[in-house]
Each structure stands twice: as C-alpha cells, then as structure tokens.
Amino acid sequence: MNMHQQQKSGTNPYVEFIDVGVTKLSQAGTSMVILDRISFTARQGEITGIIGASGSGKSTLIRLCNRLDDPSAGTIELNGQNITTIDPLLLRRKIAMVLQKPFMFHGTLLENLQRPFLFRKMAPPSAESPEIVRVLGLVQLPAEMLDRDARSLSGGEQQRVNLARALVNHPEVLLLDEPTSALDRPSTARLASTLNTICQSEHLAIIVVTHDLYLAEHIVNHLIYLEKGRIEEQGTCTQMLAMPQTTAFSNFLAQPEREETSSS
Numbered sequence: 001m002n003m004h005q006q007q008k009s010g011t012n013p014y015v016e017f018i019d020v021g022v023t024k025l026s027q028a029g030t031s032m033v034i035l036d037r038i039s040f041t042a043r044q045g046e047i048t049g050i051i052g053a054s055g056s057g058k059s060t061l062i063r064l065c066n067r068l069d070d071p072s073a074g075t076i077e078l079n080g081q082n083i084t085t086i087d088p089l090l091l092r093r094k095i096a097m098v099l100q101k102p103f104m105f106h107g108t109l110l111e112n113l114q115r116p117f118l119f120r121k122m123a124p125p126s127a128e129s130p131e132i133v134r135v136l137g138l139v140q141l142p143a144e145m146l147d148r149d150a151r152s153l154s155g156g157e158q159q160r161v162n163l164a165r166a167l168v169n170h171p172e173v174l175l176l177d178e179p180t181s182a183l184d185r186p187s188t189a190r191l192a193s194t195l196n197t198i199c200q201s202e203h204l205a206i207i208v209v210t211h212d213l214y215l216a217e218h219i220v221n222h223l224i225y226l227e228k229g230r231i232e233e234q235g236t237c238t239q240m241l242a243m244p245q246t247t248a249f250s251n252f253l254a255q256p257e258r259e260e261t262s263s264s
Contacts, residue, residue, distance in 0.1 A: 020074035049220030096171035102158035104150040156187035
C-alpha cells in the first residue's frame, strides 16, 4: 500500500447522504420534488451504482456530491465533514467528476493531463513524471500516445483521458455520470476492468450513474435504484439483480431497452 492509500485507509464510510432532498420550481411556478429523503453511504474501496429511468433524479444526485448543485434539505458528508464547510475548489479536487461526454481541450493528450496543474497555477508535470506515468498505467493508455492530438482519439480513448485527468490530482472520491453512453460493448468491458482496478489500487469511493446493466453487473458493489426521486431499493448489486424486492425495480429490469436520450 502506498503512502497515499495509507493516508486514506480506515476512513470508511466516506460519502454519506443523510435525508437529502431537492425541490425546484417549475416554469409554471409550482414546486417539483426532484429528490426525496435520499440516504445512503458510498464507501472507500467500493463502487456504488445509481440506476433508474430517465427523469428519476440520478444526475441531480451525483451533481450534489461536489456542489455543482446544492440540496434543499438534508446533509452530505465527506468522511464525516459537511461538504458545505469545504472550499468548493478543494472539494472538487477531493471529489472528481468524469462527465458523460468526454471533453478534450485543444492540444495533445499530455497537454490535457497537464491542465489540472495549470488551473492550480502549478508547474505541469513532464511526460516522464511519476504523476503522468501513474495515471497512464491506471487507465491503460500507452506513453506513445502522449503526443497525439487529443481530439483525434476514439471515443473510448477520450473517455480514458477524461478518467486520467480526473485521477491526476489524487481524488478521494470519483464520480462518473453515464460513462458508457457513447461506448460500444468492447470499450465498455475495458472500462469496467479499468474502474475495478482503479477502485482497489487507489482505494477510492466511486459513485457511478448508469443505465447500463452490463456495466453495473461487472463493477458495482452497492446498487441503488431510484424511482421518481426516491430510493425504491438498495443493496448488493448481485442480490438485487438476481432477486428484485420491489415491483418498480422488477419492471425496470424487464424493460428490453434502457437507452436514455435525455439527462436525468
């Protein structure tokens, strides 16, 4: 176990939602409940999966974790500390997010990995630096690609660059919003293997929003099913998929296609 892992060991649970709710006003001025009394724990060394139909509140939930949105009620804690007491810039280094659609800055793959350092007004690491070598190994990208134009990479390769860029600052929590939405099955399988490796080697708490049951089956430890902003069912992924306990979740699993065309 490296020093970074030692600093984070023994701090389980890591992210905790306590009776979290989100209420917003509609265009007509009426109150809409987006999330209702959400409570769960995402632990270090585990992957927590959030699944549900479009509009169930999944993306809203994950955006609360690093304060891209704030809840209307309840508390979110990072290792026992209310996240509203943490400076937002520091919080977003501790809780990194990988967005649904990979975004590449102009320039090479290396320049994309150097961006987080430039944002913090730090000297960017070189191609041979431990930081770059480490993240390339984690996401299984060869060093020979560092000089490639990042925007010329395939969708799967860009997703790996996105992931590497999120990991370069040693986050404590990793958030992924529909990471396989633009990937084919072989790329999804490679990403699943990568995420399992990263979770264990970095001892991260990973929270992933997905409608992809193939991905959930291969990476998720603790599964949460959202229905209209409420947790209808949660438990170990293997047990939930094998023996759903609610009619709502059974109906969701029975749908032949769960492809989503809008964010939720």
